[in-house]
Amino acid sequence: MPALTEGWSADEALEVLYVAHWRQLVRLAVMLLHDQGAAEEVVQDSFVAMHSKWSRLHDPDKALAYLRQSVVNRSRSHLRHLSVVRRHAERERPPTADSGADHTTYDVERRGAVLDALRDLPRRQREVLALRYYLDLSESEIADVLGISRGAVKSHASRGAAALRAVLGPTLEETR
């Protein structure tokens, strides 16, 4: 609805996009980083950057695409730091949220196992799987975010999915 959004100020765009996408983008970043605190920082920085670029983006869809790309890139550079300094810090599980009574230990373990398995994938495969299966992006959208060809998206997706299946075989069955 360009007519409605055209007049948004950067502040208005920030508020709207925050409400709509903050949680999802942080979750995406947790998948990429395996660290919730760092994920929040990465996404926070992305929102701030988006705000400063709003005059050029000027469109919520473009802004969202920018946010996704920013989250992926910043997550990547965060991992680069870590790989030098603290190769193993990210191997810790992210803090699990306060488990409500309805969460069985099994649920918590399964979720942890999936995040662990993602973490152990090569970076590209992890990125492609998170964008495809968590954000539900199309192959061409993923290609744009990652700056790779659609063919590469396809092959990373199939290799990543195969690797996840291999690790999570029994867990996958559970979700049938």
Next chain:
Amino acid sequence: MNDDERMRRLLSDAASDIEPRDRLAEIRASVHPDPQVVPMSRPRPWLYALSGAVASAAVIGVIAYTTTALSGPDDGGGGLGADGGSATSPPTTATATDPKATSSSTSPPVASGKAAYAVYYVGADGAGKPVLFREWHRGPDLPAADPGGNGNDVLTEAVHDAMATIPMDPDYRTPWRGLATLDYASYGGTGAGDTLQIALADTGIADRPADMGAAEARAAVQQLVYTAQGAIGKRVPVAFTIGRKPPGAHPTLLGVDISKPITNAPVLTTLSLVNISSPAEGTPVSGRLTVTGVNNSFEGNVVVYLERNGKKYLQTPTTGGQGLHRLYPWTVTLDLTKVQPAEYTLVAANGAASGRGHRDTDTRTIEVK
């Protein structure tokens, strides 16, 4: 259910436990930094989270140089002022004790106007790799910092200390002692490409001495970069010159490329991931001791305790932070009335992350009265 659908469910389920903290207020504040920041106002950690050392530099400068010594330049976070809050004020009497303490147990109060400045020294992380630790020094002979000035007095003093003054903490060292001396350090302000100048006397320091490792050489150069940046409160590049030759005449310093001005190396690969800010080494203390410092560790965990003859006392966990570009402040208070008067080692140890085979620590020797 096909495979794609199953994968989709698996991933959204995996993320479903993750409840991010609400940061809208911080983001709003970050995009509209309050231009009215005045001296003594509390540094706002989120501002520096923007990797925006440049954006925030003006603010930091003001905080660093127009306040009393109790709030000196606080750059140990790597984001210049990133420590946030007063938790990492330099070790003046902030480390002191409760009002019942005897006067001998506290350092003399710092006269207003005397500058406290951060000096970085080389130490070792838990794996023995050289990393930089920050030590707060005070300049007894320095004139009061000039609010409008560029802090060159502090700058020269700080860089000089980093090269030539033996650190208070015996665990730290400066590789420069006996190797080279400071000619001058200066900063002209925002013009002229906005760089710091550090001029070293020529003592054959272009190449790395045979007995110095490459990591040590990099740490030595970064020691001066971090110290100089801390002194002026800005993360600007440092142009090194040797022997009053023009910049670039010596392309290396200790084998490190200085053909162009160099900036600080990333905080997390350069600084110790845990650093005690106060008390200072050798401080006599009693009553309730406030220990401050900075860290970056898994979930921010750090444990502070006293150690003597292999036994640990008053183990107190606290949290600083974990993040991308900086260190985070922490504070604990130890009740020293619960231990026998003696000399102890005060230890701050980062929480161990699984798979990391060592713990990063920083220590101080303190005398409990």
